[in-house]
Amino acid sequence: MGFGEAVRTCLTKYVTFDGRARRSEFWYFVLFQILVSIAAAIIDSIVFPRWELGGDQGPVQWLTNVVLLLPSIAVTCRRLHDIDKSGWWQLLNFIPIIGWIIMLIWTIRDGQRHQNRFGYDPKGQLSGPPGGPQDYVPPRPY
Structure with missing residues (x-):
């Protein structure tokens, strides 16, 4: 997934909290x-000019942060789903340093x-049985 497609996907799925998101999308x-x-x-x-670079957020920054908040939460939720974690785990972001590292x-x-x-795997690859080739059980002939 390229940059444009990822942005388009995240903005169109801004309230989609189910499913999975690849690393590239996130x-x-x-x-x-x-x-x-x-x-x-x-x-x-x-x-x-009252708002200097590096100072408090100005109105344009504030507006962009508000607009991008929900898509950001949604794509993070889907990204966590891809590693089989609940989207609620993103609340770890409220724990400084340790939560951010996790x-x-x-x-x-x-x-x-x-x-x-x-x-399903968003990569769409069929890579064999879940545990690898050793978990493959051939079908029984009748």
Whole structure:
């Protein structure tokens, strides 16, 4: 999934909390949020000189943060689903440092390769039985 497709997916699924999201979808959306925040800060510093870069958030930054909040929560929920965790685990973000480190590790991890309780593998790859070739049981002839 490319940058544009990931952003489009996250913005169209802004209230979709079920299903799974690949790492590329999640991290491209994080990059999009960073770029939009930088652009909003620059616009605020030009249009509203009272707000300096690095100071308090200006109205454009505030508006972009509000608009991107729900899609961000939704894609994080779907990303956690990809590693078979409940979306509620993103509340760890409210625990400084330890929670952030745990969330970073979880969002970097590769998702489960097979269907889990939250849906099918978003990569769509059929890579054999869940435990590997040793778990393969050939069908019995009748």
